Amino acid sequence: FVPPKESDSSDGAILAKDKLGHVIPASQILSEPVGTRALIAGLAGEPTYLTVKANGTLDDRGIVNNCTHLGCTFPWNGRDEQFQCPCHGSRYSPDGSVVRGPADRPLKLVRVRVEDNRIWIAPWTDIDPRTGAKPWWV
Numbered sequence: 001f002v003p004p005k006e007s008d009s010s011d012g013a014i015l016a017k018d019k020l021g022h023v024i025p026a027s028q029i030l031s032e033p034v035g036t037r038a039l040i041a042g043l044a045g046e047p048t049y050l051t052v053k054a055n056g057t058l059d060d061r062g063i064v065n066n067c068t069h070l071g072c073t074f075p076w077n078g079r080d081e082q083f084q085c086p087c088h089g090s091r092y093s094p095d096g097s098v099v100r101g102p103a104d105r106p107l108k109l110v111r112v113r114v115e116d117n118r119i120w121i122a123p124w125t126d127i128d129p130r131t132g133a134k135p136w137w138v
């Protein structure tokens, strides 16, 4: 028996973990209500939001919780349907696009996939679907 490895996927993916370093089963997040933004520890430990979609799956875009202005972390405001940075007031739409500055770049994306109740987080290196251009972080 070879236990599943956690970090040698060919696309650089790692397993989503909680802040204590425990792997989070997909079922744990998918038991949350539709629209939940669940924070996990993603690539390089970066806190990353995963979204529970209306069809009961996880969005394949994870949003890194690191404001593109000066790097603060920020909460999701479900009433306004925005990520709202408390440091200088930047606001982002649900897909991480800038709604209001001073931030001038969209939030970094990561790729999310679920296999066998495990959540894999991989670098996003393709075109940024929000801008149609090469991602600023690549």
Ligand code: FES
Residues within 6 Å of the ligand: 067, 068, 069, 070, 071, 072, 085, 086, 087, 088, 089, 090, 101, 102, 103
């Ligand atoms: Fe978020 Fe300045 S760090 S608005």
